[in-house]
Amino acid sequence: MRNNITSIIHLDGPDKTGKTTLVKKIIERTNGNFLVYDRSYLSQVVYAKLKNRDVDVQQFINKAAEAQERGEIFIFLNPTKLMSIQQRFELHQAKDLKFSEYKHHLTTFREQASVFKNNGCLYFELDTTIFTPDECVNEILRIANEDYIQSCKFCALHKLSCNIYEQYTGNGKLIPEVKSEVEFMFVGMNPSQKRIQNNIYPFEVLVDKESQKNKVFKDALNELDITQKSYITNAVKCSTENNKIDDNDLKACLHILKSEINQFKPKVIVAMSQQVYDFLVPRVNKKIQLVKIYHPAYQYAYNRMTEDEYKEHVKNVLAPYIIK
DSSP: OOSSSOSEEEEEOOTTSSHHHHHHHHHHHTTTOSEEEESOHHHHHHHHHHTTOOOOHHHHHHHHHHHHHTTOEEEEEOOOOHHHHHHHHHHHTOOSSOGGGHHHHHHHHHHHHHHHHHTTOOOEEEOTTTSOHHHHHHHHHHHHHHHHHHHOOSSGGGGSGGGSOOTTTSOSOOOOOOOSSOSEEEEESOOOSSOOTTOOSTTOOOSSTTGGGGHHHHHHHHHHTOGGGEEEEESSOSOOTTSOOOHHHHHHHHHHHHHHHHHHOOSEEEESSHHHHHHHTTTSOTTSEEEEOOOTHHHHTTOSSOHHHHHHHHHHHHGGGOOO
16 A cells, blocks of 8 residues: 555656656655656657657556556646647757647657557646646646545545545545645544535535535635635545544544645644544644644534634634734
8 A cells, every 4th residue: 555645656748848847846845755757658659659669559558557556647748739839949949859840749649648548547637738837736736636545445434335436426535625835734534424416625615505514614714814825634534434533543544644744744734623633643743833623513513603703713723823
């Protein structure tokens, strides 16, 4: 089993798609926790084809499939706005490849990426001509998070039907939304067994009545102006049969939470229950501030506070740690 969200990312794609920039930014954002390859098996096949060399494509597909079994991630940088690519050619004064040859290179990459996919090798696609480099890094880290968390089978909880991923149904583990800069990491207990259709993120607010219960909590973050600097996750990524967790569940899922902390390096970790707080106290680096707030259910399920009182509670706890 992997002990990091992912250790290796492969970036493939034609020239001027931003591979070098993305490699640098991913390493900077994750403090070197990722090994990022600029060109991999797909590129080796493509350039052999472009130079009319004999190549055993299946051999490279098999290698990529084996790497994926080890948890490695493959990203195909597939640009759609060729005007942006042409501008990059002019800016960099490229001499190794003419823009007039570029369409043939791109077409070959797309053809071979389809061959890899049709043979069971999963290549995620990312268009670097419509997103900024930071947005591209966010998406790559999101893919790495989702792949690792959804595929985790470290304990028996993954066998519950609600924890088995099904697109659009809400089933599966909830994947935290990746942010470019994280100051606050909120750690809830675990997802409710009651799944919400199209619910992707922990504590997400959708139009349905059930998720609207989290609105007061999210409103407090908005009023503090920290939403875009907040990473929201759960200590246990799976639901349980009775919606309760014990220390064994927390310990089984700790490897994921540690990876999240190492990757996003929050300044403040906010435990959203006494149980989570007590579990984290001996396990969180003393350089990171650890605080606690009531879970939103304290307000909407147990009626211990009004909505306004809950928002003030969240604000009072977090305000001292907000840097203006």
